[in-house]
Every structure is written in C-alpha cells, then in structure tokens.
Amino acid sequence: MKKQKLPLLFLALPGIILIFLFGYLPLFGLVIAFKNVDYSKGIWASDWVGLKNFEFFFKSNDALRVTRNTLVMNALFIVFTLIVSVSVAIMLYYVGRRMLRVTQTVLFLPYLISWVVASYALEAFIDARYGVVNQFLNFLGLKNINFYYLPKWWYLIIVICYIWKSAGYYSILYYTRLLSVDPSLYEAAEIDGASTWQKIRYITLYMLRPLIIMLCLIQIGNIFYSDFGMYYFLTKDNGMLYSVTDVIDTYIFRALKTVNDPGMGAAVGLFQSLMGFILVLASNAVAKKIDEEGAIF
Template identity: 40%
Template sequence: MSNIPPAGLPSSQEQPAAPAPVKRKSWLAKELWHIRRNRELILLALPGVLFKLVIAYLPMVGLILAFKYFRYDQGIFGSKWVGLANFEFLFKAQDAFRIIRNTLLYNISYIFLTMAVSLLLALLLNELTSKLIKVYQTTLFLPYFISMVLVGYIGNAFLDFENGYLNTIFTFFGLNTHNWYLETTPWIFILPLVALWKGVGFSTLVYFAGITGISTDYYEAARLDGASRVQMMTRITLPLLKPLVIILFILGLGNIFRGDFGLHYFVPNNVGPNFPTTDIIDTYVYRALTKLGDINSAAAVGFLQSVVGLVTVVTANLIVRRIDKDNALF
C-alpha cells in the first residue's frame, strides 16, 4: 500500500516527459528568414540601393585624396601620403577669415529667412479657399527648377549697368544709378533675396503638406469653442508643425559650412571687386582649383565641409533630444 501514489497524482511511469530544449536560431538563419519573407520588398528596393551605392558610396574612396599629394602618373593609391598638410590650404589662405565668415553668415541667413517666409506662405495658402490655389503653388515652386546659370542671366537683366531694369527705373525717377557688380554692400541683400526667391517654393510646399496632414478634428473643436483663425493658427497649426520645422532646421544645418556655389558664382558674375561680400569657401576653392590645379586642397576642403556638416547635425540633434526627445531627428 505504501507504493500507491496519492489520489490525483500520476505514478512514476505515467509522469510526462520533460519538454525537449528549444533550439535557438542563429543570427544568419534569422536574417535569411527575414530576407525570404520580404523578398518582394527587397527586389523593389534593390535598384535604388544599387544606384545609391554606385553614385554615393563607391566614389567616397576618392576621399583619400584629401590626405595625399596626388600625381596622375602614380594614381590615387600610389601617390605620396602627406597627412593633414592639404587642410592647411584653407586656414593659411590670406582670405581664410573672410570666406569662412561669409559662408557661415550667408547660410544662417538663408536658413532662417527661408524658414520664416515659407512658414508664413504655407499658413496663408492653408487659409485660401480659391480654386487658384494650385496656380499659386506652381508659381511658388517654379523658380526651384531654374538652373543657377539661368538665374545669373535673370539677375544680369536687373543689375546691368547700362540696360538693367533697376538702373532704368532709377533713371526714370531721377535717382543715381549703380554699377552693382563693382560694389560690395548691395550683395549682402541681393544674395539672400535671390536665395529666398529660388528656394522658398520648395520649403513652402513641404510645410503646406505638413499642414494638410493635420486632422481637421482639431480645427472643428476649436471652432466650436469660438477660436479665431489666428488662434487656430498659433495654437494648433504651428505647435503640430514643430517636429517638421525642427527636422528641416537640423538638415539645413548640415550644409552650414557648404555654400551654394551656383548662387555665389553665377549671380555676382565672379567679379573681383565684390569678393569681400560674395566670396565663400566653394567659390574660393574653385578658383584655386582652376588656376592652380590643386586637386589635393580642393579634396581636403570638401572633406572638411562634410565632416563639419555631420558634426553640426549630430550636435543640433543632441541638443534637441535634451530639450524635447520626441522631436529629435534620431
């Protein structure tokens, strides 16, 4: 009787066997499983990935030129290694302070001016009920597709000393004419205005797309509470657009050390007397490259601009993460 198990308990022969240990899949097996599962999406993305690889990543091998004294007969890898000597070109240049100052100040003005005007235009477009809103959007967006070479000719039509529109108007009203291409001060205002005219359409449509993505429930509830259109704009639209504004601002900072070459070369016509207010890093390096053939220094400056842009974006993103983690870019 002592060998009989208590009621309700299975005997030793009837006890269930322990479950077999589950074999964990290796990392490679998991990745292969994900690839098989998403093979259609991978095939769709493959052309874009290959394009990016060939156009953007394979040429990065050329960054090694920034640290070498390149000779055509020895090739990229056979040329002499000189370390950081090529980077001295920018900082030891006679006009180093001027071109760095112009590059930073112009880019800061472009970022804030374009952001402010684009937000305002996007808010105004959102208030329109006219059927011509598509025409307004197209009109704003059209200058974005015009090449800087053509923009230079348009600028020359306005600024030419003898037949330019501005001098013609000044003459009509009895004012003094200006030889714009031989003066320095006017370009502090001309270049930001041209940059705004050319880029404001794209930024406006980005912000307008963000506004159209806001749920109409917010506005309907605000109308029931008696809110005015200005109050809805300041209390609903702008706060909900803040993440988009921050992202575009951070991305804009990535080019703060890289000037718009086309704008600063073709619009002022690359005229020497206005260099104090129009010359930037990119135009200075271009002239050095074309006149001296110094490909090493040009590669070094381009590499430095990319590094500064990366550091600026990461730093700005870290600051945003500390202030408002949800609105950080990454």
C-alpha cells in the same frame, strides 16, 4: 512577413543603389586629402603627405573671410527661407485652395530654373544702365546704382535670389504636412472662440514643428557647403564682390584652377563634411530636448 516586405525592398532598391554609388563609394577618395597625387603613379601609389594639404586652406589669409561668408549666408538662408516658406504654406492652407494647382506650379517653377538662367534674369533687374531697378531710380530722378561694383548690396541680393528659388519648394513640403492635420482640431478651437492667429500659433505651427526641426537639421548639416552655381553665375565671378560673395566652394574652385592639386580640394571637402557632421550631432541633441519627433535620430 518577409514576402510582404519584398515589394518595399524593390521599391527602395534604386535609392539604395544611388546612395551606395554616389554616397559610399566616393568615401574611398578621402585618401586624396592626405596624398600628393601623382597622376603617373595613380592615387594609391602616390606619396602620403599627412596634413600638408590642409595647410593650403587654413594658412591662407582668405580662409577666415570665406568661412565667415559661407556661414553667414547659409544662416540667413535657413532663417529667412523658413519664415517665408512657412508663411506661404499657411496662406495656401487657409486661403489658397481654390487655385491650388496653379499656385503650386508658380511656387515650384523657380526651383527648376538653373542659376545660369536666373543670373540673366537678375542682370535684367540690376544692370547699371538698362536694369529695371535703375530705370525706376531714373524715373524718380535718382542716380544709378552699379550693383556689380558695390558689395554692400549683395547679402540682400543673394538672400532674395535664394528665397525666390527655394521657398516655393519648402512651402509645398510644409503645405503637404498641413493637409494631414485633423480638421477637427481647428473646429474644436473655433468652437472655443480661438482667433485665426491663435489657431495658427497653437495648432498649425505646433503640427509643423517636427518637420521644421528636421529640415533645419538637414540644412545645418550643409552649412559649410554653398551652392557653387548660385555664387559663380549671379556674381559673374566678379572680384569686386569677393569680400561678401566669396565662399569656400568658389575660393577652392579658383585655387584649383591655379594650383591644379586635387589633394587640396579633397582636404577642404573633408573639412566641410566633418564640420557639418559635428553640427548635425550638436543640433540633433538640441532638437531632441525641444521635440523628439523632429530629431533625425
């Protein structure tokens, strides 16, 4: 039995090493959150300051704003990405099999594009003078919209950009799950006179439910984290948009550039991790009551 498991162990070994190097070893750096780092003394010899590093963030006037933006944006990402990706996966399953390879490539390609490139593509659409959107508005006889100076548009813009980049990846995961569904279930439903919508509702969505719950739990665990590159490059770090697009990660980045204190960054990182851990535990408990198969543990 042990000899049979040995090849599986070697197969998992690279992943185990990566998790150990980049997941567990950095945990020793958590002490930075409680120290006044002095580079001449080193991390371990630096003075302990207790919770002083946490005061930088929690006593800041902007803490509530950036936390709200982070949570609201991530909640919108989870909800709308779920709706779009599941819908696309179902369409692929029912109508898109003939051009499956091309469709999968088109859907997955945005996931591989960096936010730097995406920011230039976005600018081509919403530039105040030459953007596609404003050119169309001019064609209709309407005034130009300077999107980079109007925060009210950026919830919509950021959510659309995130869906464009991520929905294809998640839709392929859901589509792969649908391929494992026994076709006889659909055949039996069709014999019983079930409509397409009824088959989607009672078979397709039911079979996707464990995967949906699991992926949502993973996303909820990261709800206090943001994709720094997305916010930084899409908005060009424009101060006019901070009321909507300034999140915890971008705020700390700017603060560290000014203060240059790694202890403050480590403190906020620890706060994000703890809150994410608590949310995962709570969400997993709820998920167990809904569907035990979808729970992570």
